[in-house]
Amino acid sequence: MKTNPHFYPVILAGGRGTRFWPLSRKRRAKQLLALDGKQTMIQQTVARLAPLAAPGRFWVITNDDLRPAILRQLPELPAKQTIAEPAGRNTAPAIGLAAFLLLRHDPEAVLGLFPSDHVIADSAEFRATLGRGIEIAAAGENIVVLGIRPTRPETGYGYIEAGAPDHDSSLRVRRFTEKPDLATAKQFLDAGNYFWNSGMFLWRADTLANALREYLPNTASLLEKIAATRGTRRFADTFRKLYPKCENISVDYAILEPRSAKGEAQSRIFCLPSDFGWSDLGSWTTLHEHHVAKAKPADGSLVSASGSFALNAKNNYVHAPGKFVALVGVSNLVIVETGDALLVTTLDQSQDVGKVVKHLDEKKLKKLV
């Protein structure tokens, strides 16, 4: 495979993933779980990109709670490029920092931004798409976003409205939209030129740095000061003091939306339509669907346990390793057991599991979060 020596994968791994409680915890977030196969989500993310970049070119942005586990799970990556933010500031400052740091070493750096908690079925197709994206991004002031071809009227994602074709197989981005209501999502699905925003972007470090200077000048200045101390004794202290002063904002809101407002011809944002079996595994329910699609169990149930027996039961998702699980007359349930907790919910309502974590946070039940 032809690779670009200036391509740097930046893995975003600061999320908490509370909807996978009780399996996910503050120090063991969703991306650190093996929800699909033997590797954890972040290990899969790195393995998928490994043919495109040597380990030394990976950067990981995370937080202090998760950094130790990430270092354990990814021993091949350089530990000092796994950076713990002193405070969560959303994606704009995180990837901005990566851009300013990379620029010091490689003025031609092309950054790839990758969430660490998605699954992708077809890694080869993913890399082929990415290869085209890297070429477009490397060519100049372009921003490339991987757009997932929608398969259902999903209301939980942001969408990209695409316009005219450009380059090889890419489309000019007309605008980014917020999460739509169901009727709008159906229109998007029917229209054919709307794509799910995957959160995966490609751009040159200098393009990103310039965009930050234009749209978030104060944050850009803070990040430049931090980056300037990298490799010195003052870095840790400067990072801890200045980073929390950055604006708490996503790259979508800070840069992509205002830039796309310039119009599709001016904004130089390109969407690469992608068909590589992407799923964000956003909840126990999505995970259940994902596994059912792969394993096709006759009763629609997935039971991870030491043994099980089901009577008049179907479409259940059970995670209770080490237990014998008996299901009698229950359907469409999500049942997840850990050493200290037991969750029982439904496939319909599993997206509310985050509220359990909110409750535990409020009650300061720290051992459980």
Add this chain to the structure above:
Amino acid sequence: MKTNPHFYPVILAGGRGTRFWPLSRKRRAKQLLALDGKQTMIQQTVARLAPLAAPGRFWVITNDDLRPAILRQLPELPAKQTIAEPAGRNTAPAIGLAAFLLLRHDPEAVLGLFPSDHVIADSAEFRATLGRGIEIAAAGENIVVLGIRPTRPETGYGYIEAGAPDHDSSLRVRRFTEKPDLATAKQFLDAGNYFWNSGMFLWRADTLANALREYLPNTASLLEKIAATRGTRRFADTFRKLYPKCENISVDYAILEPRSAKGEAQSRIFCLPSDFGWSDLGSWTTLHEHHVAKAKPADGSLVSASGSFALNAKNNYVHAPGKFVALVGVSNLVIVETGDALLVTTLDQSQDVGKVVKHLDEKKLKKLV
């Protein structure tokens, strides 16, 4: 309280109670569980009767699987009066043996037969009723059965049809009926002279011995032979060899039903209408109802756990000691967790939990039964 020095409580404790799996096991049957309060069901049974008979007058009929736990739970009772049947032969041989053994010591013995896995809310009322029953039984060839005044058209119990009043507050028994269908159960409830068969009986040992000789002559002869060796070296061997040859039949089928067919005037079977808050706690669902009636939780849920949080959830029964339990969008569930097993069923279908045990028996998963 006036007590009868010839009264001997015989506790029937050989049942398995599979509907309380996974809490109940072969060696920890329902009667050995503390399903209602701190004492186990069999401890409550003995405590309830203690004011009526000294510990030395209690007999317990059980099996080898359960005997060790019973001795541990009831250290005050004489161990050699806790008898393990070499093979389960239902109630007729069990209480027949007790009768023949008691007759050797006390020709005037009055036996009280008590299942060990029921709850009774009002112990004082229970003992008052029993006191009247003991008087009637002691008076001669009478059989006294405690009939529970029905509170709902229950189809899971046998019923007693009562006839004319007799003695002080007792009714002559017209006949014993099998478990009715719902329409019949409703008729019984409306009629007012039908009672639930509690399984609690009182009769003189010689009355019972004679009835056995009449209705089960072969079994009576075997039991007499066994009883004759009691206190000798030959007892264990004789018991092991002869007892399994006894007929496998309940006292209801063997004696009470044919005897009641003689007509209410001739049969000398008396029903004592009883109102002492009896429940057989026949399933997780009955247990849930029992506790809801006592504790009256606002959401109808009972959760035994180290902590819990419910969101859009009601009428659940949860037993998961040591776990934090989160219920999101689920109602009318029964969730029971032990060290090695997890059961999830519904209040509607919990009576089918016995089928899980049947499956485990068939699969020879001995550690789980």
